[in-house]
Amino acid sequence: MKKIEIFDSTLRDGAQNESVSYSVEDKLNIVRYLDKLGIDYIEAGNPFSNPKDHAFFSRVKELDLKYAKLVAFGSTRRRDSRVQDDKNCLALMEADIDCISIFGKASCWQVKEVLGTTPQENLRMIFDTVSFFTKAGKRVFFDAEHFFDGYKDNKEYALSALRAAQEAGAYKLILCDTNGGAFPDDIGEITKEIVQIFPGKVGIHCHNDMGCAVAGSVMAVKAGADHVQGTYIGTGERCGNTNLSTIIGDLQLKLGYTCIPQEKIVRLTKTARFVSEVSNVRLAHAMPYVGKSAFAHKGGMHVDGVQKNNAAFEHVAPEIVGNQRHILLSEVSGRAAMLTKISEVDSTITKDSPEANQLIQRLKELEYEGYQFEAATASFELVVLKELGKFSPFFDVELFRIIGEQDTAGKHNMASAMVKLRVGQRWEMTADEGDGPVHALDKALRKGLEIFYPSLSNVKLIDYKVRVMDTGKATAALVRVLIESTDGENVWTTVGVSTDIINASSRALIDSMEYKLYKDQTMKK
Structure with missing residues:
Protein backbone atom coordinates (compact mmCIF):
# COMPACT_ATOMS: atom_id res chain seq x y z
CA MET A 1 0.00 0.00 0.00
CA ASN A 280 -11.42 23.51 24.58
CA VAL A 281 -13.30 22.91 21.34
CA ARG A 282 -16.46 20.83 21.42
CA LEU A 283 -16.05 17.78 19.17
CA ALA A 284 -18.88 17.89 16.64
CA HIS A 285 -21.23 14.96 17.19
CA ALA A 286 -21.54 14.45 13.43
CA MET A 287 -17.77 14.39 12.76
CA PRO A 288 -17.02 11.36 10.56
CA TYR A 289 -15.47 8.32 12.25
CA VAL A 290 -14.83 9.97 15.64
CA GLY A 291 -18.03 11.91 16.45
CA LYS A 292 -20.51 10.75 19.05
CA SER A 293 -23.21 10.41 16.37
CA ALA A 294 -20.98 8.85 13.69
CA PHE A 295 -22.53 5.44 14.42
CA ALA A 296 -25.85 6.47 15.98
CA HIS A 297 -29.09 4.87 14.76
CA LYS A 298 -32.60 6.06 15.54
CA GLY A 299 -35.08 4.92 12.90
CA GLY A 300 -36.64 1.51 13.56
CA MET A 301 -35.69 0.09 10.15
CA HIS A 302 -32.11 1.28 10.54
CA VAL A 303 -31.85 -0.20 14.02
CA ASP A 304 -33.21 -3.52 12.83
CA GLY A 305 -30.88 -3.55 9.83
CA VAL A 306 -27.71 -2.72 11.73
CA GLN A 307 -28.51 -5.40 14.33
CA LYS A 308 -28.68 -8.01 11.58
CA ASN A 309 -25.57 -6.79 9.80
CA ASN A 310 -23.76 -3.57 10.67
CA ALA A 311 -22.82 -3.09 6.99
CA ALA A 312 -26.49 -2.35 6.29
CA PHE A 313 -26.13 1.20 7.62
CA GLU A 314 -22.45 1.58 8.64
CA HIS A 315 -19.64 2.00 6.12
CA VAL A 316 -17.09 0.71 8.67
CA ALA A 317 -17.46 -0.96 12.04
CA PRO A 318 -17.18 1.61 14.87
CA GLU A 319 -14.74 -0.55 16.83
CA ILE A 320 -12.13 -0.21 14.06
CA VAL A 321 -11.70 3.50 14.81
CA GLY A 322 -12.22 3.18 18.57
CA ASN A 323 -15.78 4.53 18.50
CA GLN A 324 -19.00 2.76 19.46
CA ARG A 325 -22.47 2.23 18.10
CA HIS A 326 -25.36 4.14 19.69
CA ILE A 327 -28.94 2.93 19.42
CA LEU A 328 -31.05 6.00 20.12
CA LEU A 329 -34.30 5.63 21.99
CA SER A 330 -37.29 7.59 20.73
CA GLU A 331 -40.82 7.29 19.49
CA VAL A 332 -39.53 6.07 16.11
CA SER A 333 -37.12 3.41 17.37
CA GLY A 334 -39.64 1.04 19.03
CA ARG A 335 -39.53 -1.87 21.45
CA ALA A 336 -36.74 -3.70 19.59
CA ALA A 337 -34.37 -0.78 20.03
CA MET A 338 -35.21 -0.51 23.71
CA LEU A 339 -34.53 -4.21 24.23
CA THR A 340 -31.23 -3.84 22.38
CA LYS A 341 -30.17 -1.04 24.68
CA ILE A 342 -31.23 -3.03 27.75
CA SER A 343 -29.21 -6.05 26.60
CA GLU A 344 -26.15 -3.82 26.19
CA VAL A 345 -26.39 -3.12 29.92
CA ASP A 346 -27.26 -6.71 30.90
CA SER A 347 -26.78 -9.35 28.20
CA THR A 348 -28.88 -11.87 30.16
CA ILE A 349 -32.07 -9.89 29.48
CA THR A 350 -33.93 -11.09 26.38
CA LYS A 351 -37.32 -10.24 24.91
CA ASP A 352 -38.80 -13.19 26.80
CA SER A 353 -37.32 -12.29 30.18
CA PRO A 354 -39.88 -11.20 32.80
CA GLU A 355 -37.60 -8.29 33.66
CA ALA A 356 -37.86 -6.99 30.08
CA ASN A 357 -41.52 -5.96 30.34
CA GLN A 358 -40.91 -4.48 33.79
CA LEU A 359 -38.03 -2.37 32.47
CA ILE A 360 -39.88 -1.22 29.38
CA GLN A 361 -42.85 -0.20 31.48
CA ARG A 362 -40.63 1.76 33.85
CA LEU A 363 -38.82 3.51 30.99
CA LYS A 364 -42.15 4.45 29.40
CA GLU A 365 -43.31 5.91 32.71
CA LEU A 366 -40.17 8.04 32.91
CA GLU A 367 -40.60 9.21 29.31
CA TYR A 368 -44.18 10.17 30.13
CA GLU A 369 -42.83 12.25 33.03
CA GLY A 370 -40.61 14.11 30.57
CA TYR A 371 -37.40 12.10 30.58
CA GLN A 372 -35.71 11.58 27.22
CA PHE A 373 -33.11 8.86 26.86
CA GLU A 374 -32.32 9.31 23.19
CA ALA A 375 -29.20 11.33 23.98
CA ALA A 376 -28.89 10.59 27.72
CA THR A 377 -27.67 7.01 27.42
CA ALA A 378 -25.75 7.23 30.69
CA SER A 379 -28.94 7.97 32.64
CA PHE A 380 -30.65 5.15 30.73
CA GLU A 381 -27.95 2.71 31.80
CA LEU A 382 -28.29 3.79 35.43
CA VAL A 383 -32.10 3.34 35.33
CA VAL A 384 -31.70 -0.21 34.01
CA LEU A 385 -29.05 -1.12 36.58
CA LYS A 386 -31.12 0.28 39.45
CA GLU A 387 -34.31 -1.48 38.33
CA LEU A 388 -32.42 -4.78 38.10
CA GLY A 389 -30.92 -4.25 41.56
CA LYS A 390 -27.40 -4.22 40.14
CA PHE A 391 -26.39 -0.74 41.23
CA SER A 392 -25.09 0.19 44.66
CA PRO A 393 -25.11 3.96 45.27
CA PHE A 394 -21.69 5.50 45.77
CA PHE A 395 -23.14 8.40 47.75
CA ASP A 396 -26.38 9.98 48.90
CA VAL A 397 -27.12 13.69 48.74
CA GLU A 398 -29.14 14.40 51.86
CA LEU A 399 -29.84 18.03 51.03
CA PHE A 400 -28.57 21.04 49.17
CA ARG A 401 -29.34 24.71 49.53
CA ILE A 402 -28.83 27.44 46.90
CA ILE A 403 -28.47 31.17 47.66
CA GLY A 404 -28.51 33.60 44.75
CA GLU A 405 -27.09 37.10 44.84
CA GLN A 406 -27.46 40.02 42.44
CA ASP A 407 -26.87 43.70 42.99
CA THR A 408 -29.28 46.38 41.84
CA ALA A 409 -27.19 47.14 38.75
CA GLY A 410 -27.41 43.51 37.71
CA LYS A 411 -23.63 43.23 37.39
CA HIS A 412 -23.03 40.72 40.16
CA ASN A 413 -24.56 37.29 39.61
CA MET A 414 -22.80 35.09 42.16
CA ALA A 415 -24.54 32.10 43.71
CA SER A 416 -23.63 29.93 46.70
CA ALA A 417 -24.42 26.26 47.27
CA MET A 418 -24.28 24.15 50.42
CA VAL A 419 -24.38 20.35 50.09
CA LYS A 420 -24.72 17.65 52.74
CA LEU A 421 -23.86 14.16 51.51
CA ARG A 422 -23.11 10.71 52.88
CA VAL A 423 -20.61 8.12 51.66
CA GLY A 424 -21.00 4.87 53.56
CA GLN A 425 -21.11 5.84 57.23
CA ARG A 426 -19.28 9.13 56.73
CA TRP A 427 -20.94 12.53 56.33
CA GLU A 428 -19.54 15.53 54.56
CA MET A 429 -20.91 19.05 54.36
CA THR A 430 -19.39 21.46 51.82
CA ALA A 431 -20.13 24.82 50.27
CA ASP A 432 -18.86 26.76 47.28
CA GLU A 433 -19.59 29.71 45.01
CA GLY A 434 -20.16 29.82 41.27
CA ASP A 435 -21.36 31.88 38.35
CA GLY A 436 -24.99 30.94 38.84
CA PRO A 437 -26.70 28.25 40.91
CA VAL A 438 -25.85 25.22 38.73
CA HIS A 439 -22.17 26.11 38.65
CA ALA A 440 -22.15 26.61 42.43
CA LEU A 441 -23.92 23.27 43.00
CA ASP A 442 -21.52 21.46 40.70
CA LYS A 443 -18.49 22.88 42.55
CA ALA A 444 -19.93 22.10 45.99
CA LEU A 445 -20.77 18.51 45.02
CA ARG A 446 -17.30 17.95 43.63
CA LYS A 447 -15.62 19.44 46.69
CA GLY A 448 -17.40 16.96 48.93
CA LEU A 449 -17.13 13.90 46.70
CA GLU A 450 -13.51 14.31 45.62
CA ILE A 451 -12.49 13.61 49.20
CA PHE A 452 -13.75 10.07 48.67
CA TYR A 453 -13.43 9.75 44.88
CA PRO A 454 -10.40 11.69 43.51
CA SER A 455 -11.11 10.57 39.91
CA LEU A 456 -14.06 13.01 39.82
CA SER A 457 -11.53 15.84 39.57
CA ASN A 458 -11.02 14.78 35.93
CA VAL A 459 -14.71 15.19 35.06
CA LYS A 460 -15.68 18.33 33.19
CA LEU A 461 -19.09 19.52 32.01
CA ILE A 462 -18.89 20.35 28.29
CA ASP A 463 -22.53 21.05 27.47
CA TYR A 464 -25.68 22.07 29.34
CA LYS A 465 -29.12 22.22 27.71
CA VAL A 466 -32.51 23.19 29.12
CA ARG A 467 -35.81 22.38 27.41
CA VAL A 468 -39.18 23.69 28.62
CA MET A 469 -41.65 20.81 28.26
CA ASP A 470 -45.07 22.48 28.66
CA THR A 471 -44.79 26.15 27.79
CA GLY A 472 -48.46 26.79 28.63
CA LYS A 473 -47.63 26.69 32.34
CA ALA A 474 -45.14 29.56 31.99
CA THR A 475 -42.69 29.69 34.90
CA ALA A 476 -44.30 26.61 36.50
CA ALA A 477 -43.50 24.50 33.42
CA LEU A 478 -41.73 21.15 33.53
CA VAL A 479 -38.11 21.44 32.35
CA ARG A 480 -35.66 18.85 31.07
CA VAL A 481 -31.94 19.35 31.63
CA LEU A 482 -29.31 17.49 29.60
CA ILE A 483 -25.69 17.57 30.79
CA GLU A 484 -22.79 16.28 28.69
CA SER A 485 -19.64 15.36 30.62
CA THR A 486 -16.16 14.09 29.85
CA ASP A 487 -13.15 12.79 31.75
CA GLY A 488 -10.82 13.61 28.87
CA GLU A 489 -11.28 10.27 27.12
CA ASN A 490 -14.93 9.28 27.45
CA VAL A 491 -18.04 11.38 26.90
CA TRP A 492 -21.47 10.71 28.41
CA THR A 493 -24.82 12.48 28.75
CA THR A 494 -27.31 12.48 31.63
CA VAL A 495 -30.79 13.91 32.09
CA GLY A 496 -32.91 15.36 34.89
CA VAL A 497 -36.57 16.48 34.84
CA SER A 498 -38.46 18.69 37.29
CA THR A 499 -40.62 21.79 37.52
CA ASP A 500 -37.61 23.27 39.36
CA ILE A 501 -34.65 23.86 37.04
CA ILE A 502 -32.20 23.52 39.94
CA ASN A 503 -33.65 20.14 40.94
CA ALA A 504 -33.56 18.97 37.33
CA SER A 505 -29.95 20.08 37.08
CA SER A 506 -29.00 18.38 40.33
CA ARG A 507 -30.46 15.06 39.12
CA ALA A 508 -28.47 15.25 35.89
CA LEU A 509 -25.32 16.25 37.80
CA ILE A 510 -25.66 13.40 40.31
CA ASP A 511 -26.26 10.91 37.48
CA SER A 512 -23.13 12.16 35.72
CA MET A 513 -20.97 11.60 38.78
CA GLU A 514 -22.54 8.23 39.61
CA TYR A 515 -22.01 7.06 36.03
CA LYS A 516 -18.33 8.03 36.13
CA LEU A 517 -17.81 6.17 39.40
CA TYR A 518 -19.68 3.12 38.13
CA LYS A 519 -17.55 2.99 34.98
CA ASP A 520 -14.37 3.35 37.05
CA GLN A 521 -15.51 0.46 39.24
CA THR A 522 -16.31 -1.84 36.31
CA MET A 523 -12.94 -1.07 34.69
CA LYS A 524 -11.18 -2.38 37.79
CA LYS A 525 -13.00 -5.70 37.73
Missing part, protein backbone atom coordinates in the same frame (compact mmCIF):
# COMPACT_ATOMS: atom_id res chain seq x y z
CA LYS A 2 1.31 3.46 -0.93
CA LYS A 3 2.49 5.52 2.02
CA ILE A 4 0.93 8.97 2.49
CA GLU A 5 2.81 11.25 4.87
CA ILE A 6 0.59 12.93 7.46
CA PHE A 7 1.63 16.40 8.58
CA ASP A 8 -0.31 17.75 11.56
CA SER A 9 -0.53 21.51 12.14
CA THR A 10 -2.91 21.53 15.11
CA LEU A 11 -0.41 23.43 17.25
CA ARG A 12 0.24 26.07 14.58
CA ASP A 13 -2.63 26.39 12.10
CA GLY A 14 -5.12 24.95 14.60
CA ALA A 15 -4.06 27.47 17.22
CA GLN A 16 -5.40 30.20 14.92
CA ASN A 17 -8.90 28.88 15.53
CA GLU A 18 -11.14 31.34 17.33
CA SER A 19 -10.98 30.86 21.14
CA VAL A 20 -8.11 28.31 21.00
CA SER A 21 -5.06 29.07 23.15
CA TYR A 22 -2.52 26.43 24.14
CA SER A 23 -0.26 26.45 27.16
CA VAL A 24 3.17 24.82 26.95
CA GLU A 25 1.81 21.76 28.77
CA ASP A 26 -1.15 21.60 26.36
CA LYS A 27 1.21 21.51 23.40
CA LEU A 28 3.43 18.86 24.93
CA ASN A 29 0.44 16.65 25.73
CA ILE A 30 -0.96 16.95 22.21
CA VAL A 31 2.45 16.05 20.76
CA ARG A 32 2.51 12.91 22.92
CA TYR A 33 -0.95 11.84 21.70
CA LEU A 34 -0.23 12.54 18.03
CA ASP A 35 3.02 10.59 18.27
CA LYS A 36 1.18 7.63 19.83
CA LEU A 37 -1.19 7.70 16.86
CA GLY A 38 1.73 7.45 14.44
CA ILE A 39 1.60 10.92 12.85
CA ASP A 40 4.70 11.57 10.69
CA TYR A 41 5.23 15.30 11.23
CA ILE A 42 3.99 17.74 13.86
CA GLU A 43 4.27 21.44 13.04
CA ALA A 44 4.40 23.45 16.24
CA GLY A 45 5.06 27.08 15.29
CA ASN A 46 8.04 29.40 15.32
CA PRO A 47 10.45 28.74 18.21
CA PHE A 48 11.21 32.41 18.70
CA SER A 49 7.89 34.05 17.81
CA ASN A 50 6.91 34.34 21.50
CA PRO A 51 8.19 33.20 24.93
CA LYS A 52 5.62 30.37 25.11
CA ASP A 53 6.78 28.75 21.85
CA HIS A 54 10.41 29.25 22.84
CA ALA A 55 9.74 27.35 26.09
CA PHE A 56 7.86 24.64 24.21
CA PHE A 57 10.66 23.97 21.72
CA SER A 58 13.14 23.82 24.58
CA ARG A 59 11.09 21.25 26.48
CA VAL A 60 9.78 19.15 23.58
CA LYS A 61 13.28 17.80 23.01
CA GLU A 62 12.89 15.95 26.30
CA LEU A 63 10.11 13.80 24.79
CA ASP A 64 11.03 10.38 23.44
CA LEU A 65 9.02 10.50 20.19
CA LYS A 66 8.64 7.16 18.43
CA TYR A 67 6.99 8.16 15.15
CA ALA A 68 6.74 11.93 14.76
CA LYS A 69 9.31 14.47 13.65
CA LEU A 70 8.88 18.01 14.96
CA VAL A 71 8.65 20.86 12.45
CA ALA A 72 9.40 24.55 13.00
CA PHE A 73 7.51 27.09 10.89
CA GLY A 74 8.59 30.35 9.30
CA SER A 75 8.47 32.53 6.20
CA THR A 76 10.88 33.38 3.42
CA ARG A 77 13.40 36.11 4.10
CA ARG A 78 12.25 39.71 3.94
CA ARG A 79 12.33 41.43 0.58
CA ASP A 80 15.50 43.21 -0.50
CA SER A 81 17.62 41.74 2.29
CA ARG A 82 20.05 38.89 2.83
CA VAL A 83 18.80 35.67 4.39
CA GLN A 84 21.91 35.66 6.61
CA ASP A 85 20.65 38.91 8.14
CA ASP A 86 17.01 37.89 8.54
CA LYS A 87 16.21 37.57 12.24
CA ASN A 88 13.37 35.06 11.73
CA CYS A 89 15.50 32.75 9.59
CA LEU A 90 18.38 32.96 12.03
CA ALA A 91 16.03 32.15 14.90
CA LEU A 92 14.75 29.06 13.08
CA MET A 93 18.31 27.91 12.51
CA GLU A 94 19.23 28.44 16.16
CA ALA A 95 16.27 26.33 17.30
CA ASP A 96 18.12 23.16 16.31
CA ILE A 97 15.06 21.53 14.71
CA ASP A 98 15.72 19.09 11.85
CA CYS A 99 12.56 19.89 9.85
CA ILE A 100 11.55 23.36 8.70
CA SER A 101 8.36 24.52 6.99
CA ILE A 102 8.81 27.68 4.92
CA PHE A 103 5.91 29.49 3.27
CA GLY A 104 6.23 31.78 0.28
CA LYS A 105 3.93 33.32 -2.32
CA ALA A 106 3.04 31.33 -5.45
CA SER A 107 0.56 33.91 -6.75
CA CYS A 108 1.99 36.71 -8.89
CA TRP A 109 -0.94 38.93 -7.94
CA GLN A 110 -0.33 38.33 -4.23
CA VAL A 111 3.37 39.10 -4.67
CA LYS A 112 2.64 42.51 -6.18
CA GLU A 113 -0.44 43.56 -4.20
CA VAL A 114 0.14 41.98 -0.77
CA LEU A 115 3.87 41.32 -0.46
CA GLY A 116 4.70 44.58 -2.27
CA THR A 117 7.70 43.36 -4.21
CA THR A 118 8.59 42.22 -7.71
CA PRO A 119 7.91 38.70 -9.02
CA GLN A 120 11.65 38.18 -9.54
CA GLU A 121 12.55 39.23 -5.99
CA ASN A 122 9.93 36.83 -4.58
CA LEU A 123 11.51 33.93 -6.48
CA ARG A 124 14.92 34.92 -5.07
CA MET A 125 13.39 35.06 -1.58
CA ILE A 126 12.11 31.50 -1.99
CA PHE A 127 15.39 30.15 -3.36
CA ASP A 128 17.63 31.93 -0.85
CA THR A 129 15.58 30.88 2.17
CA VAL A 130 15.08 27.24 1.23
CA SER A 131 18.76 26.81 0.25
CA PHE A 132 19.86 28.49 3.49
CA PHE A 133 18.26 25.65 5.45
CA THR A 134 18.92 22.74 3.09
CA LYS A 135 22.63 23.56 2.99
CA ALA A 136 22.56 23.29 6.79
CA GLY A 137 21.14 19.78 6.49
CA LYS A 138 17.51 20.66 7.28
CA ARG A 139 14.54 18.90 5.70
CA VAL A 140 12.49 21.72 4.20
CA PHE A 141 8.79 21.74 3.31
CA PHE A 142 7.93 24.62 0.99
CA ASP A 143 4.33 25.79 1.44
CA ALA A 144 3.37 27.43 -1.87
CA GLU A 145 0.88 29.93 -0.52
CA HIS A 146 -2.21 30.68 -2.66
CA PHE A 147 -0.97 28.11 -5.16
CA PHE A 148 -4.27 27.16 -6.82
CA ASP A 149 -5.41 30.77 -7.18
CA GLY A 150 -1.97 31.68 -8.52
CA TYR A 151 -1.92 28.74 -10.93
CA LYS A 152 -5.25 29.72 -12.47
CA ASP A 153 -4.17 33.36 -12.76
CA ASN A 154 -0.58 32.88 -13.95
CA LYS A 155 0.39 29.25 -14.43
CA GLU A 156 4.00 29.90 -15.38
CA TYR A 157 4.72 32.04 -12.34
CA ALA A 158 3.21 29.52 -9.93
CA LEU A 159 5.40 26.82 -11.47
CA SER A 160 8.41 29.13 -11.18
CA ALA A 161 7.84 29.40 -7.44
CA LEU A 162 7.87 25.61 -7.13
CA ARG A 163 10.99 25.33 -9.30
CA ALA A 164 12.82 27.86 -7.14
CA ALA A 165 12.10 25.78 -4.04
CA GLN A 166 12.98 22.52 -5.78
CA GLU A 167 16.29 23.86 -7.11
CA ALA A 168 17.09 25.03 -3.58
CA GLY A 169 16.65 21.47 -2.32
CA ALA A 170 13.12 21.43 -0.83
CA TYR A 171 12.01 17.99 0.38
CA LYS A 172 8.32 18.56 -0.45
CA LEU A 173 6.44 21.16 -2.45
CA ILE A 174 3.11 21.79 -0.72
CA LEU A 175 0.25 23.07 -2.88
CA CYS A 176 -1.82 25.34 -0.65
CA ASP A 177 -5.48 26.22 -1.15
CA THR A 178 -4.94 29.10 1.25
CA ASN A 179 -8.33 30.76 0.75
CA GLY A 180 -10.21 27.44 0.75
CA GLY A 181 -11.88 28.43 -2.51
CA ALA A 182 -10.78 25.68 -4.90
CA PHE A 183 -13.19 22.91 -5.87
CA PRO A 184 -12.00 19.30 -5.42
CA ASP A 185 -12.04 18.50 -9.15
CA ASP A 186 -9.85 21.56 -9.89
CA ILE A 187 -7.45 20.51 -7.14
CA GLY A 188 -7.28 17.01 -8.58
CA GLU A 189 -6.63 18.16 -12.16
CA ILE A 190 -4.00 20.74 -11.22
CA THR A 191 -2.25 18.40 -8.75
CA LYS A 192 -2.01 15.74 -11.47
CA GLU A 193 -0.17 18.21 -13.71
CA ILE A 194 2.19 19.21 -10.90
CA VAL A 195 2.97 15.60 -9.97
CA GLN A 196 4.03 14.91 -13.55
CA ILE A 197 6.49 17.82 -13.37
CA PHE A 198 7.72 17.15 -9.80
CA PRO A 199 7.19 13.40 -9.18
CA GLY A 200 7.46 12.30 -5.55
CA LYS A 201 7.66 15.88 -4.34
CA VAL A 202 4.05 17.04 -4.03
CA GLY A 203 1.94 17.60 -0.92
CA ILE A 204 -1.48 19.21 -0.31
CA HIS A 205 -2.67 21.78 2.23
CA CYS A 206 -6.37 22.74 2.08
CA HIS A 207 -8.57 25.11 4.03
CA ASN A 208 -12.27 24.43 4.56
CA ASP A 209 -13.95 27.70 3.57
CA MET A 210 -16.29 25.88 1.13
CA GLY A 211 -16.52 22.69 3.18
CA CYS A 212 -14.29 20.93 0.63
CA ALA A 213 -10.95 20.59 2.45
CA VAL A 214 -11.11 16.82 2.96
CA ALA A 215 -12.55 16.19 -0.50
CA GLY A 216 -9.90 18.41 -2.10
CA SER A 217 -7.13 16.59 -0.21
CA VAL A 218 -8.50 13.20 -1.28
CA MET A 219 -8.54 14.32 -4.91
CA ALA A 220 -4.94 15.52 -4.60
CA VAL A 221 -3.84 12.14 -3.24
CA LYS A 222 -5.68 10.33 -6.02
CA ALA A 223 -3.82 12.60 -8.44
CA GLY A 224 -0.47 11.52 -7.00
CA ALA A 225 0.28 13.73 -3.97
CA ASP A 226 1.91 11.67 -1.22
CA HIS A 227 1.83 14.17 1.64
CA VAL A 228 -1.27 15.65 3.36
CA GLN A 229 -1.31 18.58 5.77
CA GLY A 230 -4.15 19.50 8.11
CA THR A 231 -5.20 19.72 11.74
CA TYR A 232 -6.38 16.72 13.70
CA ILE A 233 -10.00 17.76 14.29
CA GLY A 234 -10.17 20.35 11.51
CA THR A 235 -9.54 23.45 13.64
CA GLY A 236 -7.97 26.53 12.11
CA GLU A 237 -8.53 30.09 11.03
CA ARG A 238 -11.95 30.99 9.58
CA CYS A 239 -13.61 27.64 8.70
CA GLY A 240 -10.62 25.50 9.59
CA ASN A 241 -8.31 23.09 7.78
CA THR A 242 -8.40 19.59 6.37
CA ASN A 243 -9.63 17.33 9.18
CA LEU A 244 -6.92 14.69 9.60
CA SER A 245 -9.07 12.37 11.71
CA THR A 246 -11.41 12.19 8.72
CA ILE A 247 -8.91 11.96 5.89
CA ILE A 248 -6.81 9.30 7.64
CA GLY A 249 -9.95 7.16 7.84
CA ASP A 250 -10.88 7.92 4.22
CA LEU A 251 -7.45 7.16 2.79
CA GLN A 252 -6.52 4.17 4.91
CA LEU A 253 -9.85 2.43 5.46
CA LYS A 254 -11.58 3.25 2.17
CA LEU A 255 -8.82 3.72 -0.42
CA GLY A 256 -6.09 1.37 0.77
CA TYR A 257 -3.32 3.90 1.44
CA THR A 258 -1.10 3.74 4.54
CA CYS A 259 -1.20 6.89 6.65
CA ILE A 260 -0.45 5.61 10.14
CA PRO A 261 0.46 2.12 11.41
CA GLN A 262 -2.58 -0.13 10.95
CA GLU A 263 -2.72 -1.06 14.62
CA LYS A 264 -3.06 2.64 15.49
CA ILE A 265 -6.33 3.19 13.60
CA VAL A 266 -8.22 2.18 16.74
CA ARG A 267 -6.85 5.33 18.41
CA LEU A 268 -8.57 7.74 15.97
CA THR A 269 -11.52 8.49 18.26
CA LYS A 270 -9.55 8.59 21.51
CA THR A 271 -7.07 11.06 20.00
CA ALA A 272 -9.86 13.26 18.64
CA ARG A 273 -11.52 13.48 22.04
CA PHE A 274 -8.24 14.29 23.73
CA VAL A 275 -7.29 17.03 21.25
CA SER A 276 -10.82 18.43 21.51
CA GLU A 277 -10.64 18.52 25.30
CA VAL A 278 -7.21 20.18 25.44
CA SER A 279 -8.21 22.66 22.72
